Amino acid sequence: MADNQQQEKKLYQQEVNELLKRRREELEHLKQSGVDPYGYEYDVTDYSASIKNEFEDDAPPKRYRVAGRVMSMRKMGKASFMHIQDQEGRIQLYLRKDALNETYDRIKLLDIGDIIGVEGEVFRTKMGEISIKAESVEVLAKSLRPLPVVKERTTEDGTVVRYDPFSDKELRYRQRYVDMIVNPDVREVFKKRAQLIKFIRDYLDDQGYLEVETPALQPVYGGAAARPFVTHHNALNLKLYLRIADELYLKRLIVGGFDGVYEIAKDFRNEGMDRNHNPEFTMLELYVAYKDYKWMMDFVERMTADLVHHIHSTFTISIGEHTVDFKPPWKRLTMFDAIQEYTGIDISELDEAALRKAAQELGLELEPSAGSGKIIDEIFSELVEPKLIQPTIIMDYPVSMSPLAKPHRSKPGLVERFEVIVNGQELCNAFSELNDPVEQRARFEEQMKLRERGDDEAHVLDEDYLRALEYGMPPAAGLGIGIDRLTMVITNQESIRDVLLFPQMRPEGK
RNA sequence: GAGGCUGUAGCUCAGCUGGUAGAGCAUCUGCCUUUUAAGCAGGUGGCCGAUGGUUCGAAUCCAUCCAGCCUCACCA
Numbered sequence: 001m002a003d004n005q006q007q008e009k010k011l012y013q014q015e016v017n018e019l020l021k022r023r024r025e026e027l028e029h030l031k032q033s034g035v036d037p038y039g040y041e042y043d044v045t046d047y048s049a050s051i052k053n054e055f056e057d058d059a060p061p062k063r064y065r066v067a068g069r070v071m072s073m074r075k076m077g078k079a080s081f082m083h084i085q086d087q088e089g090r091i092q093l094y095l096r097k098d099a100l101n102e103t104y105d106r107i108k109l110l111d112i113g114d115i116i117g118v119e120g121e122v123f124r125t126k127m128g129e130i131s132i133k134a135e136s137v138e139v140l141a142k143s144l145r146p147l148p149v150v151k152e153r154t155t156e157d158g159t160v161v162r163y164d165p166f167s168d169k170e171l172r173y174r175q176r177y178v179d180m181i182v183n184p185d186v187r188e189v190f191k192k193r194a195q196l197i198k199f200i201r202d203y204l205d206d207q208g209y210l211e212v213e214t215p216a217l218q219p220v221y222g223g224a225a226a227r228p229f230v231t232h233h234n235a236l237n238l239k240l241y242l243r244i245a246d247e248l249y250l251k252r253l254i255v256g257g258f259d260g261v262y263e264i265a266k267d268f269r270n271e272g273m274d275r276n277h278n279p280e281f282t283m284l285e286l287y288v289a290y291k292d293y294k295w296m297m298d299f300v301e302r303m304t305a306d307l308v309h310h311i312h313s314t315f316t317i318s319i320g321e322h323t324v325d326f327k328p329p330w331k332r333l334t335m336f337d338a339i340q341e342y343t344g345i346d347i348s349e350l351d352e353a354a355l356r357k358a359a360q361e362l363g364l365e366l367e368p369s370a371g372s373g374k375i376i377d378e379i380f381s382e383l384v385e386p387k388l389i390q391p392t393i394i395m396d397y398p399v400s401m402s403p404l405a406k407p408h409r410s411k412p413g414l415v416e417r418f419e420v421i422v423n424g425q426e427l428c429n430a431f432s433e434l435n436d437p438v439e440q441r442a443r444f445e446e447q448m449k450l451r452e453r454g455d456d457e458a459h460v461l462d463e464d465y466l467r468a469l470e471y472g473m474p475p476a477a478g479l480g481i482g483i484d485r486l487t488m489v490i491t492n493q494e495s496i497r498d499v500l501l502f503p504q505m506r507p508e509g510k
Numbered sequence: 511g512a513g514g515c516u517g518u519a520g521c522u523c524a525g526c527u528g529g530u531a532g533a534g535c536a537u538c539u540g541c542c543u544u545u546u547a548a549g550c551a552g553g554u555g556g557c558c559g560a561u562g563g564u565u566c567g568a569a570u571c572c573a574u575c576c577a578g579c580c581u582c583a584c585c586a
Contacts, residue, residue: 018555019520019537072546079543096543112536126544148521149536151547163547164522164535170578171521182521225586271585272511381586419586426586457585482586506577 023144026109030139035106037142042067042117048084048091051122052130061121064132066091067140069181070114072151080107081131084116085181092131093118103137113143150182173503186498192311193487193499197264199310200284203303209260209286214249216242216266222465223247223404225457226269229279242268246285247404247478248465251433254476255468259289264483275495276425279504282483291477292406293416293432297393300420300428300479301328304391304486311490319423319492322389330420332393335380342384347376373400388421403443403459405431406475422489430479437469 030037046064068086078097083090097104110116117138124130148166155161165183166172172179172186180186201211219238221228223245231240246263253261267283288296308326309315315327333341336348345358352372359366359375364382366375376398388394395418396408405415417431434440444466450458487499497503 017520022537074545074548075542076545076548077542079545081545081548083546092546094544098543123544125546127546129544129546131544146520146536150521151535153547161547166521168517168521168578170517173578227585269585272583274585275580277585429586485586508577 019146020144023111023142023146026111027142027144030106030109030142033106035139037139039117039138039140042138042140044086044117047088048086049088051091051132055122055124055130057124061123063119063121065117065119066132067117068115069143070110070112070116072149073110073112075107078104082110084118085184089184092125092129093120093134094123094125094131095134095137099133099135100137106139107137110139111143111146112149113145113147114139115141115143148178148182169497170505173497174505174508176501189487189491189493189499190501192491193483195311196307196487196490197483199307200303201264203306204262204286207260209262209288210258212250212253212258212261212263213265214243214246214253214263216268218243218249220460220462220464221245222460222462224267224269225459227271227456229268229270244269245480246283247480248462250285250287251473251476251478252465252468254287254289254433255471255473259474260287262286273504275497276485278484278496278500281496281500284479284481284483286479287433287476288478289474289476292475293395293418293430293477296430296477296479297332297395297418299477300430300481301330301391301393304420304427308490317490317492319489320494322423324390324423324489326391330391330393332395334396335376335394335398336396338384338388338392338394339376339379342387343379347379371400373398377401385421385426386424389423391427392421394419394421400446402431403447404434404440406434406436407439425485425489426482427486427489428479428481430477433473433476433478435469435473435475437466440469441466 027037043065044067046066048066048068051064051066066084066086068084068091070082071085071090072083074081080095082093082095084093095104095107100107117140118132118134118136120132120135122130122132148164150165151163153161153163166179172183176186205211217231217233217240219240221241221244223243224247226244228241228244231242232238233240243265244267246265246267250261250263262285264282264284266280268280269277270279271277273279288299305315305326305328308317316323316325318324336346340346343362345362347355347358350358352375355372355375356366356370359379362379362383364378366378370378380394395416396411396414397405397417399405399407399413399415402415402417405417408414408416415431415434417429419429420427434443441461444459444461447459448461451460484496484499488494488496491499493499
């Protein structure tokens with residue numbers, strides 16, 4: 001009921017708004033003058049930037065057919081200029097009454113935001129701008145809503161100044177389509193994101209790894225410490241969870257005989273949202289049989305460096321205020337050595353009580369329930385991680401933080417796990433996979449105890465996964481890379497929302 | 511979850527210690543056949559996020575709510 005009232009109110013306001021009303025009237029005028037304001041097709045043969053690139057002042061003028069959105073208009077009586085925007089950028093149109101005749105009168109009914117198709121010869125204006133002299137103009141889509149008008153001026157040194165940019169973040173995310181029209185840089189980020197994913201896919205395919213798809217709806221969720229989304233399947237009358245990770249399914253495939261598998265897929269975690277977290281996000285996971293985490297370090301270092309070079313043609317890129325060099329080899333430190341280097345304290349021989357004391361002396365506040373693994377993690381992420389700007393491999397983590405990783409072959413209490421830290425943030429997580437089913441069961445049971453004590457992010461015991469391990473899984477190295485965060489690093493964006501086309505928002509309800 | 515900031519015309523923003531709203535761009539009407547943040551002249555346009563309260567009087571003060579941003583906490 002209240003919704004209906006709001007709807008009516010909204011419709012009423014819409015009708016009252018003179019800008020919307022006027023455009024609807026123009027739409028009618030167009031129809032009455034015999035023009036279909038929503039065309040069926042247009043044979044686009046040329047694009048703005050290409051036309052400008054191949055223009056030669058002395059050559060005979062060439063004809064082009066372009067289509068795009070009207071972004072600016074300067075009407076001057078019997079002649080007009082406008083810019084249209086296509087996928088490559090903008091190009092100026094020159095429209096004359098004597099060339100277009102009655103079509104020219106219909107230009108009065110065009111607005112910024114309309115999509116048109118234009119054919120004509122290219123020339124350079126007195127002011128020096130390469131432009132198309134329109135010989136025909138077709139309306140392909142009439143725009144009924146006023147677009148934010150962003151005027152641009154190119155200064156003498158070639159920089160583009162933009163006036164009144166469409167900058168309200170909320171509106172930009174909610175109406176990404178408008179954002180993309182008006183802020184062309186946005187499209188560049190998503191092109192780079194696509195290039196990045198394609199590069200990784202090609203890279204892994206070339207190494208002979210198989211891309212697979214595993215269930216997003218899972219009766220038992222696992223592979224990470226997180227709370228899941230819950231849903232229900234009617235036909236099976238079954239509670240299902242949206243996956244929080246692919247890990248346990250991909251390792252079943254290693255058991256099944258694929259020696260290298262990967263998946264690029266959405267994971268879902270029912271947790272808070274901030275500049276680094278969206279409830280759904282894209283994860284790459286890769287598992288390679290007969291390899292260990294040392295091998296994986298070399299692999300991820302090479303792949304990431306090649307990726308950066310592929311996108312930027314250099315290993316050195318700007319991230320925020322920093323310049324980051326991805327050229328291998330990267331610095332490698334054990335977690336204990338990293339803590340010693342950045343805090344001056346050697347924690348390798350400390351027991352839980354001593355660790356707690358050390359952490360408190362470093363100014364950290366700890367939950368009384370925190371065990372030694374948690375304390376170490378706390379020291380690291382508070383005091384070390386933010387200082388690691390250049391790509392750094394941190395290895396050998398406490399076992400309690402990593403229930404799916406294999407025990408370290410020579411350091412008791414640790415596992416063979418590493419993370420890559422860039423710009424103070426985790427970029428990937430990898431380890432030698434635990435393939436001992438007896439120990440895996442014990443680790444799961446530890447997690448279940450945590451769960452009973454109220455840790456609702458502890459791992460859930462997966463009986464079928466244990467059964468798979470009991471058949472025997474070869475030693476394997478596994479890797480997880482958050483594609484969104486990788487994109488943030490590569491495109492120099494500070495919020496995950498800027499690398500997601502449609503980030504999660506609360507409903508508008510206006 | 512805690513604190514801070516923000517919400518005024520389609521867009522970007524002004525509105526001091528309360529007296530029922532203003533600019534630029536967009537839009538409308540004229541004039542203008544190489545303009546470019548086109549120009550000149552004149553207009554239209556607002557339930558000041560929502561709901562209550564204080565007051566003779568609220569965009570302005572107070573409370574609650576909604577939405578967004580930032581910081582912290584939680585979290586990979």
